[in-house]
Amino acid sequence: MEIFGTWLAAFFTLGIISFLYRDNAWYKLCESIFVGISAGYWFVTLFWDNIHGLFWERITERHDYWLLIGASLGLMMLLRLIPPIGWISRWPLSFVVGATAGLYIINYFASNVMVQVENTLMPLFSAKFGDPLFSASPYSIVGNIVVAAGTFTGLVYFFFSKEHKGAFGGMAKIGIWTIMITFGASFGYTVMSRMSLLIGRMDFIFGDWLGLIR
Amino acid sequence: MKNVPISYPTFFIILPLLIILNSALTAQPEVTPIDSAAALIPRNITAKDFKYDRGETIELNWKPADRVNQEMLDGYEVYRAEESSDSFVSIGFTGPDVTRFKDNGVVSEKRYRYRVAAIVGDVPYLSEATPPASPTMELVNFNLANLFIIGCLIAGAVTYFIGHARRGKKLFIRKIAGLEAIDEAIGRATEMGRPILFVPGINDMDDVQTIAGITLLGRVAKVVADYDIKINMPVSRSIVMTTARETIKEAYMGAGRPDAYNDDMVRYITDEQFGYVAAVDGIMVREKPATCFYLGAFYAESLILAETGNSIGAIQIAGTAQPAQLPFFVAACDYTLIGEELFAASAYLSNEPKQLGSLKGQDVGKLLAMVVIIVGVVAATISQSWNIAFFTRLYDLMIKLFTVQN
16 A cells, blocks of 8 residues: 555656646646645535534534624625625625734734834944954944844835935835845745755655665 | 882872862762751742733742752742632642743632742642732733834824825825836737736735735736736635635726626635645646736745746736745746835725825834834944943833833
């Protein structure tokens, strides 16, 4: 059974990789099976986790009847299937979008604004010789200046109320350069992690399947 | 080898020296003798409601006994009993250097008493019980007052600018390159007679990036309806499918072409990330859309999608606030809306007073952050270097204003 599983995994791995050459029947077969199985898997998972686990069991065992509000919103979504009253399905949608915006505004504001500004508020250097910040390493001073200037000019770039011209435009340019350099570093880092995924697959094909790597 | 004889006088000098040296090397750290159990019992134990939670935690603090040497302590054990009961049950253990404990296993409004034991070996040296304490839920978290004040400032600015825009006053928004290209990209699809592909990311409607993507979809769909071209939108979430259908339908109605709308424009594929990507890649190479939009939350699929789009020669416009995925879009797409630009896009395109005012209000927030960064960094540097009291106080104020306490 294990050998069958290995062969099946190799078949699908090579089928998906064959897309690198061109779209072909093998890829289409693998794609359809992947999509079909995953859609079915998610349907079953969501049914048992949400409708059965989070709704039905709590209603019947813990008598959490307030869950009926959520269930009724879910039923309203299904009213789309009845065209004359399909418009009711907009209510739960409005609820989801509005509740999401309301719930997340505090978290986003705290983590993306407050914490970011707080972490930028640091001394660029210390004039006192012997001070740990000054004497430790010039790198920390350069690092502090890059963080403060990068955050400030980055904010300038994302300021939409003023045209990027003159000194303001110059600062915005520094901001976008800072962002792009960060992207470059992030790109390299992520590509390396993707390479490890590729190595993992190659290890499976040449090791587990073909037995060429021990 | 020749044996060297040791004379008796030398032996009597060396022997005491060796004994002294040995005792010095093998000496143990002095242990404070325990003259009574009371010498080990923790003192000043306080049990009080943990502030600004949902009434589910009691916080305990204590001090170690004066004569306790931490090296001889194994730690502290905390016991709890309900007010009416004398049977104390162990609820947790801390290390010998920790004199704080949070009890999360309590029920709101019930009253509890606590005892703390210093553990030496297997012997617990138990304190007296604390006065009863009960966890309560606070409706307002005053720790977040600074967040509220700054939030109110920005919300006030948003409200002001919305009113300003509604009164018909013009609000300036600078050009955003990626957005200027949207009409051009749709025009190209019309000329080529090929469809447009719109990918709203793989997150659900509980992600603001998806909401921003769907808002932009409204604008794209309106132009699509005007030009009478085909839009294809594969999605990986059922609620996104429903929302997208509503959005496109509304855009077609707004364009006066409700008959041209078709539910099949938006198709659910699967919730599985790479299953979805495999299907979208297949759609791309088979239908060869002239323009691909990737607007929403993306993860590892970003480069797979953008590279496939690139290989079929489509104009690609991407937008996301996922920092790790933006580099891939920047590298492989023609235009990329970076972070905030994605959220600003809908306001810019719609020209609606509400959205424009909101964008302007957010700019006030950014201006505030810029001012605080300059003032705070200068104050911190001067305070650190020359220790001037005014700048130290200013820096502390800035930190206090922007520190989020949970």
